[in-house]
Amino acid sequence: PTSPSGLGLQFQFSHAQDQDIHILQAQLWLYLQVPRDPAANLTLRIFLAACRKDYYVDFRDIGWNDWIIKPEGYQINYCVGQCPLHVAGSPGMASSFHTAVFNLVKANNIQASGHSCCVPTRRRPLSVLYFDRNSNIVKTDIPDMIVDACGCS
Numbered sequence: 001p002t003s004p005s006g007l008g009l010q011f012q013f014s015h016a017q018d019q020d021i022h023i024l025q026a027q028l029w030l031y032l033q034v035p036r037d038p039a040a041n042l043t044l045r046i047f048l049a050a051c052r053k054d055y056y057v058d059f060r061d062i063g064w065n066d067w068i069i070k071p072e073g074y075q076i077n078y079c080v081g082q083c084p085l086h087v088a089g090s091p092g093m094a095s096s097f098h099t100a101v102f103n104l105v106k107a108n109n110i111q112a113s114g115h116s117c118c119v120p121t122r123r124r125p126l127s128v129l130y131f132d133r134n135s136n137i138v139k140t141d142i143p144d145m146i147v148d149a150c151g152c153s
Helices: 097-107
Strands: 006-013 023-031 051-053 056-058 068-070 073-075 078-080 118-131 137-152
Touching: 051 137, 073 137, 078 137, 097 137
Parallel strands: none
Antiparallel strands: 006 023, 051 078, 056 073, 068 118, 078 118, 118 137
């Protein structure tokens, strides 16, 4: 007798904010029927969904501390990871409608090259105090300095 093969996937979601869905926890259970032939190959590929990684940059480390007064650094964050087709085309994970359509093209085996990867989908500015060329103190908001959310390209 052979055991049935199956796949289970369970997610726990946070409340949606600004149309983004945040996955708090994901568990994956796999039930496989392993080939009886010891020479047979069994390949299992698991792709992690795109995610934002927290990262702090200190302006001293990149040589900007001589002209930026405040802050001394900031939480820059970045996106990393590959996006399988079923994730890249999902609402809330696709970075654009273009991404969703392009991934449907690839999923339907239409001739297309390229792979989806994790990219920033929401950024915000960073307020800084700095010295300009004339040694004046200036306060400005630099756009797109902080990555708040990531999705699939």
